[in-house]
Amino acid sequence: MARVYNFSAGPAVLPEEVLREAQEEMLDYRGCGMSVMEMSHRGKVFDGIIKEAEKDLRELMNIPDNYKVLFLQGGAHQQFSAVPMNLYKNGKAAYIVTGQWAKRAYQEASRYIDAVVVASSADKTFSYIPDCSDLDIPEDADYVYICENNTIYGTKFWELPNTKGHDLVSDISSCFLSEPVDVTKYGVLYGGVQKNVGPAGVVIMIIREDLIRDDVLPCTPTMLKWKTQADADSLYNTPPAYGIYICGKVFKWIKAQGGLAAMKERNEKKAKLLYDFLDSSDFFKGTVEKKDRSIMNVPFVIGDKELEAQFVKEAEANGLTSLKGHRSVGGMRASIYNAMPYEGVEALVAFMKKFEEEHTEK
Ligand SMILES: *Cc1c(COP(=O)(O)O)cnc(C)c1O
Secondary structure (H helix, E strand, O other): OOOOEEOOOOOOOOOHHHHHHHHHOOOOOOOOOOOHHHOOOOOHHHHHHHHHHHHHHHHHHOOOOOEEEEEEOOHHHHHHHHHHHHOOOOOEEEEEEOOHHHHHHHHHHOOOOEEEEEEEOHHHOOOOOOOOOOOOOOOOOOOEEEEOEEOOOOEEOOOOOOOOOOOEEEEOOOOOOOOOOOHHHOOEEEEEOOOOOOOOOOEEEEEEHHHOOOOOOOOOOHHHOHHHHHHOOOOOOOOOHHHHHHHHHHHHHHHHHOHHHHHHHHHHHHHHHHHHHHHHOOOOEEOOOHHHEOOOEEEEEOOOHHHHHHHHHHHHHOOEEOOEOOOOOOOEEEEOOOOOOHHHHHHHHHHHHHHHHHOOOO
16 A cells, blocks of 8 residues: 555545544444444434534634534535525625635625625735735625635735624635634634545534524525524534544544644644745745745746646656646645645655756756
């Protein structure tokens, strides 16, 4: 068996310890004689699994009691619709568009409400985060929306926007559990787990309780109404049970590593290694404004399409996989989530150095 260093943006690398544990429990989960995949979501065993997962997540993120945690399906995309529907009051919201996922969320919201773009970085291929300290936010906006870490473009909000008193909704799919967060600064935090937390199929919602209402947009489907899900503790219908079980294991793994502060330290160390090399290289170039760099997704280019294709291919042959950049940016992208070991980034940088030497005229 040969495990590669997997730089995929998502679904992405998971901690090997978690996969091994799941493997051990695959046929017989702790003496119940069946896999977690095979058991009732209403039974005592699964009840223990989901409750423990929630407890560990609350502990990791220091989630206050007045926030509800939901484990749902439909990915981040489903919440692009659910957010405007559930937060509907005046039928207006402010969107900060810093990449494809924020744009998708904005476009989806526009189907139901008056969604207003109050800032954007589209003018420079989303390579920076706009100044959001004094935006023209409509006073009657129901919320302000951001995508906190832009998976495709490799930017991150290191400072949250000044929402001028409005509730902040943040898509944290690709920075989930990568660093400590102050949940109280948000109305809603949510993310698909397949980037940094678990297998595809689960989306985790963290919602301040007063935003879980009955008087949502009237056409809101039952399944998209947060209240339906909150009243049933995520078990209104069959939840993505196996995915939740794996997320629970990842929570325990992060706790064992020292929690989110330790994760942040590790992630910064990995990112620094790669960014320092990019900054020192005349061959490879980072595509993002330095102050806005993500520590999860690192896009870079050579500036020659043929060489870039060759780089990706040779890297793959050397056990460094999924480095091809998103088609809208081109070049390469290394996603270095929580479960990517430091050694993986070291191996990548060593390979980049070698490739640079081989393709630079002496
Ligand atoms: C991947 C991603 C999405 C889309 O997630 P789905 O679960 O496929 O809907 C949305 N937002 C961000 C930030 C992402 O990285």
